[in-house]
Amino acid sequence: MPSEQWTHPEPGDGPAAVAAQPSPEQVIAGLRATSEGGAELTQLLTPEGERVPSPQFDKYVDDVDDEALRGLYRDMVLVRRADREANAMQRQGQLGIWVPLLGQEAAQIGSGRALKKNDMAFPSYREHGVAYARGVDMKDLLGIFRCTDHSGWDYQGTGFHPYTIVIGNQVLNAAGYAMGQKFEGKVGDDDGEATICYFGDGATSQGDVHEGFVWAAVYDAPLVFFCQNNQWAISEPTERQSRLPLYQRARGYGFPGIRVDGNDVLACLAVSRWALDECRHGNGPVLIEAFTYRMDAHTTTDDPSRYRLSDELEEWKLKDPIERVRAFLARKGGADHDFFDQVQAEADAFAADLREYTFNMPEPPPERIFSNVYAEGNPVLEAQREEFLSYLDGFVSAGEH
Amino acid sequence: MTDLQKLTIGKALNLGLRRAMEEDPKVLIMGEDVGKLGGVFRITDGLQKDFGEQRVLDTPLAESGIIGTAVGLAVRGFRPVCEIQFEGFIFPGFDQISSQLAKLHYRTQGKIKMPVVIRVPFGGGIGAVEHHSESPESLFAHIPGLKVVSISNAVDAYWGIQQAIKSDDPILFFEPKRLYHSGALRAEIDVAGTPQQMFSSQVVREGTTATVVAYGPSVKVALDAAAAAEDEGKSLEVIDLRTLSPLDLGPVFESVRKTGRLIALSEAPSESSLTSEIAARVQQECFYSLEAPVLRVTGFDTPYPPAKLEEHYLPDLDRVLHAVDRSLAW
């Protein structure tokens, strides 16, 4: 319903326009206006799997032939299957908690596959799909959720920063990293480096995120802010965080903002490539709002039946990011049944492997509590460690362990 | 008139909040997910339904915002009760707490009062990921101008939250999250009765061999240790501090003069903490009564470890008993 959208009054609009306040209904309509594919929403693939041309963005996915498309499909199926397996493992008591990405596969695979080797990604905690796209072994993520580890992959090698749980913190960290890329002269041409930073719609309320916008803007940092607007921050809808569609906020900080269909992997790939390209050439930062939906609970400890209606979920199921690629591939003859069956079998094997790994994950020894608190020694801690270990030994020698 | 109800800590807090809101229309509840969801721990369950969205505010996701606006609302005459979802997320609001909330009364020579309560679920033992199991209370006890409270049982939950809301001073109210819904800690409360003074510590079990002082979730550990010690013929006195700033150490001094031994127990790291403060003050006041140095049983001076290791990190009954033995062996 783009006609209902409330746009911000301009100074030239006269006193009446400036004085007009939007009603709560107008605010909500404005925030959601482009969810149905309004003019402001960049979309290359409809929910029915039809390709929509885009004069601005088609060139960013020129190279995506049937094979590449099958690759994107496969990525999303594998990631979803892993997500469902982890969710099930949490239910079986094998993981302490799980943060589902169901419904956000296109946003994550599209943006993740747009990154180049030397780029850096700063995730929050739901970016399992981006991790996969960066080449992080998904097994290495599971330690966090089995509570054996706080993180656990090769950050430099993969270009994928540790997960960040405190909402918004990573946005400033990403700004600093991108400033570093700029200070080292790594931007300016096609081979330039860029950074991408992920956060949710709720996160946009945090001071850290605003400060990140300011820093990146005034230092021209090559940073793509990638907001996955999945409509909810636990129980709070986007209208609890903003009056304006989130992508429009970028303007106030002096850089471009764009809203992309977050359930359209092709559009997410194209828009992310464009934004990263801007950054590589020194024209960053850019804000991308990927308009998507969290199809499962916030985490396995959440109960969405308390705050959202099942209608909403049903509506979004029709926009499933995987189904539309499948329909597109099938329609154009880019893949046959065998292919889809084979991807499914591969996904099942992928999940089984994760399961087996999780069940056999070794528990960390008690001395791990004390390791790596400091890069350099700390005698107080060293003494504490010795004392605790000998205390534990006491149980063993007393036959109590 | 008496009105006896059997309540868990969580239910007692919920009822205490409800009473405070009924009594004073200026009391507001604000925080992330406190409305429809009733908070992630359901402590504010049902309150928005009954008091409306202007008294129970689902705020934007920003702790500095929650606390900073609570300061402004207090200036305007409201009595905000802020919920911080988990203790690890209080730090975006630390600046507002330490710079404004704690100091406005002093800076204005008492002209501005700050009747703000910040409820903070804290402590470990729930098998959570990072930032969900910490014990940062010493950091707040170190800030002049704040009062810091930590409850350990349902009676104090029910009365303490109401007294905190009535207080004209800003109060950090630390709640032992792993005990919220513990059936074992359900207590019979006369919800129409009269409360005892909250800003005081309390002997919760009498004993003669040694004293254990604790607060929040550790009080239960201390009581369990005391029960186990009894089987070994040792009699532990347990004191619940209840208020962490200001500290009411009178009953602790008195107890140490009787037992001659003190174990200070807490989940927080030990260096520069509340247990350090207790040890210093007790040796100053009770030097000639002490039969052994004050011993501390605490978390380690490390970040909170991955939860698979928390059984080692968190002080348990055995570590308390071990400290008692060390004290006795002196």
Ligand SMILES: Cc1ncc(C[n+]2csc(CCOP(=O)(O)OP(=O)(O)O)c2C)c(N)n1
């Ligand atoms: C500073 C901080 N406050 C509160 C929380 C608790 N919390 C975890 S996730 C979440 C909601 C986040 O919503 P959003 O930013 O939209 O991201 P999403 O989880 O929907 O992807 C909250 C409130 C937190 N992790 N950090």
